[in-house]
Amino acid sequence: MVEMFSRRTFLRSTAATATISLLAGCSGSGGDTGSDGGSENGDDSESTTESTPTAEQEQASFDGWFDRTDNYDGVHDKTDQDSVTVTVGAEGNGGGFAFEPAAVKVSPGTTVVWEWTGEGGTHNVLERENGLFESELTAEEGFTFEYTFEDAGEYKYVCVPHETLGMVGVVVVE
Template identity: 55%
Template sequence: MFESERCTRRSVVLSTGTLALTALAGCSGGGGGGGSENDGGGGESQSDGGTATETESGDGGGGSGGGTPSFDGWMENVGNYDGVVDETGGDEVTVAVGAEGNGGAYAFGPPAVRVSSGTTVVWEWTGQGAQHNVAAESGGFESDLSAEEGFTFEHTFSESGTYTYVCTPHRTLGMKGVVVVE
């Protein structure tokens, strides 16, 4: 009887954990992670067969009104996603790590940016929401984990394409982002 009692406790704990993560992520359907895994690319560019190619649904996706790119569902459970922010023409763009979203400080701000080829994206930690990192789905770049306010990581995007990335510990909460390079 002890063994079956332990199995029941384990089942309850696992079920409770799963329900809590689902509630935190705000999932209402069977999407889970929102898109397929991209383990086979090896390179950074995902414009040809990568996880999230840009699928326009409306006005071209720029700004925060009208239609927004779906990125093949990649941004489905990203709570603060409101379209692609156009940052083309600049040499450097800053994205906050630990921005408000997804039920706490579990977001990138902005979560989707459009930049010109040769632009350096600098991710800067807010110090909120525990330890975060920035990791490309393609494996092209990855920062260290940090919770330190002001910690930065940068990557220069030299080739056109759509690059998807996550905070590995908070991926299931919807802490995901996209850089569209023109």
């Protein structure tokens, strides 16, 4: 009887420790600074322009659009590029269920190209509010879909099959 109690206690504490460790890993900032320590105060001048959101962008939080997304790391400023690629089926939300980067800022006239990794099953890209753009559903690695943004605004989009998992994104056109 004593041995069985000890085994149960061990299994319970191991499961609790594993759960806490897993949750702690999920709640960390997913910043792409490339350093192991990084500064929580945003003092890393290299990452400030690329992956750390500005105070205004972080405050807006797109009305909670990214609340269920674990790979949102701010708005990536790509306003100096004619074409921007977003990965479809990137690692996030428990598997290949993310767009990477989740949010980009581009200039009017920029073409955004979504490129499939082949991970996470069948995906698509659908502009949520007005259906302004929609790709086909596919799991094919290397498949691409593109849309050229002409008008300023925020364009929220989803992968319909995995929206509830947090596979959502935003293109900000300024």
